[in-house]
Amino acid sequence: MKKAIQVLPKITLKQLAVFVSIYQTGSTSRASEELHLSQSAVSSALTELEARLQMPLFERVGRRLNQHPNAHPVYVQAQAILGQSLTLEYYYKYQAGQIHIGASTTIGNYVLPPLLAKLYEALPDANVDMYIANTQEVVSEVEQLNIDIALVEGMPRPTDMKVIEQRAWRTDTLMVFAKRDSKWLTEVAAYNHDGDCYQLTVEQLAKLPLLVREAGSGTRQIIDEQLLQHLPDAETIIAIQQSEALKNMVSADIGLGCLSQHVIQAELEAGTLVQVKVAGIDLTRTWWLVWHKSRHQSPIWQTFIDIIQHG
Structure with missing residues (x-):
C-alpha cells in the first residue's frame, strides 16, 4: 500500500x-x-x-x-x-503614464513643483501620485514598493541599501538664520553689512536657542552630523516638525533656525530674515534619488529621470 x-x-x-x-x-x-x-x-x-x-x-x-x-x-x-x-499588475497603468513620486519635505515643497511642470509639459497625460514626508518615511515607502522614485535630502540608512538604489542628484546648502535685528544677536554677533549677514563663533551659537527639524528628516541628519556635533554644550535645542512652522517661529524671534536655503530664499530677498554664518561650519549636503531595485523603470520613469537630472 x-x-x-x-x-x-x-x-x-x-x-x-x-x-x-x-x-x-x-x-x-x-x-x-x-x-x-x-x-x-x-x-x-x-x-x-x-x-x-x-x-x-x-x-x-x-x-x-x-x-x-x-x-x-x-x-x-x-x-x-x-x-x-506589481510590475505585472500595473504594467498597463505604467504604459499609460502612471508614476508614484516621493519627496522629502523641503524638496517636495520648494524644488519639485517646477520639475513636475516640466514632466506635464513633456507628457500632458501623465498620471502622477505624490507622497511628501520626512526622508525616513519616504525611504520606508520606497522599501515597501509604494513609490517608484523618490528625491530625498538625507542619506538612506545602511540597512536600506540591500533593496534600494541611490544616486547623488544635486547639492544644497543649509543656513543658520535669524530675524533681522534679532534680540539674540544684537549684543553678541558681528554684523557684516557687505555680506548682509551676522557672524558667530560656535561658542556663541551654543548659548543661543536653536530651532531644528525633527529626527528622521534629511535636514536634521545633516544638522546632527555637521553642526550639532560641534555644539555639545548647546543650551537650548528645539525640534520642530515642519519647516514653515520653524521659519515662522524664527520670524517671531523665538530663536535662531537652520533650514535649506530654498526654504528661506524669499525672506532673505525681502530682508525679513538674515543669514548667520558660523565660523568653521560647512552645511553643504547632497540630495539623493532613490528607488527600489525591483521597481519597473517605465518610460515615464525614464522621462522623469531625464528631467530631474537636467532640470
Whole structure:
C-alpha cells in the first residue's frame, strides 16, 4: 500500500506581503494596520508561510517577534517576487503614464513643483501620485514598493541599501538664520553689512536657542552630523516638525533656525530674515534619488529621470 504524500498548499503573495510587513515593522499588530487585515489573519498567514517553507522566520519571545537568521534571505526573495508581481499588475497603468513620486519635505515643497511642470509639459497625460514626508518615511515607502522614485535630502540608512538604489542628484546648502535685528544677536554677533549677514563663533551659537527639524528628516541628519556635533554644550535645542512652522517661529524671534536655503530664499530677498554664518561650519549636503531595485523603470520613469537630472 502506497504511503500518502502530504501536499502542502502553495505560497501566496498575501503570505509574502504579510511576512515583508512584519519584517519591516517588527510586529503583527503594526503589520495588520499597514495591510488593513485582522491580527489573526496576519498571524495565520505567517504561520502558513513558515509551515510551507518548513523553517521558522521569527522567534517568539513573549509578545515580541525577533528575526530568525532564516528571515533575511527570505525577505530579499520575497521583495523581489512582490516587485515582479506589481510590475505585472500595473504594467498597463505604467504604459499609460502612471508614476508614484516621493519627496522629502523641503524638496517636495520648494524644488519639485517646477520639475513636475516640466514632466506635464513633456507628457500632458501623465498620471502622477505624490507622497511628501520626512526622508525616513519616504525611504520606508520606497522599501515597501509604494513609490517608484523618490528625491530625498538625507542619506538612506545602511540597512536600506540591500533593496534600494541611490544616486547623488544635486547639492544644497543649509543656513543658520535669524530675524533681522534679532534680540539674540544684537549684543553678541558681528554684523557684516557687505555680506548682509551676522557672524558667530560656535561658542556663541551654543548659548543661543536653536530651532531644528525633527529626527528622521534629511535636514536634521545633516544638522546632527555637521553642526550639532560641534555644539555639545548647546543650551537650548528645539525640534520642530515642519519647516514653515520653524521659519515662522524664527520670524517671531523665538530663536535662531537652520533650514535649506530654498526654504528661506524669499525672506532673505525681502530682508525679513538674515543669514548667520558660523565660523568653521560647512552645511553643504547632497540630495539623493532613490528607488527600489525591483521597481519597473517605465518610460515615464525614464522621462522623469531625464528631467530631474537636467532640470
